[in-house]
Amino acid sequence: MKGLKKQRRIQVIAIAVVALVIATGLIGYAMRDGINFFRSPSQVAEVAPPPNEVFRLGGLVAEDSLERGQGETVRFEVTDGGATIPVVYTGVLPDLFGEGEGMIGTGRYVNGVFEATEILAKHDESYMPKEVVDALKEQGVYKAPTDGVATN
Structure with a gap:
C-alpha cells in the first residue's frame, strides 16, 4: 500500500512538472512577437539585425x-552621432516630429533601410525617451535641455 501511494505521488509531481514546462513554453511562444528590443543607429550599423x-x-x-x-x-x-540609418515610413507622422528631434520607430531593417511601421516622437518640448538619451550619451552627443526640465 505504501508503494502505491509513493508511486501515485511521483506521477502527480511528474505531471505537474510537465504541465509547468508546457505552460512556460506557450507563454514564451505567445510573447515572441510582443517583445521589441531597442537599438541605436550605431548598434544597427555595427551588427545588422x-x-x-x-x-x-x-x-x-x-x-x-x-x-x-x-x-x-x-x-x-536617424542618427546618434556615431552612425546614421536611413528610414522609410508610410503614414501620418506625430505633430512634434521634426529634424533634430528625438524619435523611436518600430520596424525592420531590410537592405540597409529601416522600414518603420510606427513612429513615436517626443510628447513635449523637453522630453526624450530614456533609451534615446542613453544612446546619445554613449556616443557623447547628448545635450541636456536648457530650461531645467527633466528629460525622462
Whole structure:
C-alpha cells in the first residue's frame, strides 16, 4: 500500500512538472512577437539585425534629411552621432516630429533601410525617451535641455 501511494505521488509531481514546462513554453511562444528590443543607429550599423526581426530604432532625426514623398511616404535619417540609418515610413507622422528631434520607430531593417511601421516622437518640448538619451550619451552627443526640465 505504501508503494502505491509513493508511486501515485511521483506521477502527480511528474505531471505537474510537465504541465509547468508546457505552460512556460506557450507563454514564451505567445510573447515572441510582443517583445521589441531597442537599438541605436550605431548598434544597427555595427551588427545588422536579420530582415525578419522587428525592433525599435531610436535617435535624433538628422538635419536636412527629411524628404516627403508621394502620399504619406516619408524618408529621413536617424542618427546618434556615431552612425546614421536611413528610414522609410508610410503614414501620418506625430505633430512634434521634426529634424533634430528625438524619435523611436518600430520596424525592420531590410537592405540597409529601416522600414518603420510606427513612429513615436517626443510628447513635449523637453522630453526624450530614456533609451534615446542613453544612446546619445554613449556616443557623447547628448545635450541636456536648457530650461531645467527633466528629460525622462
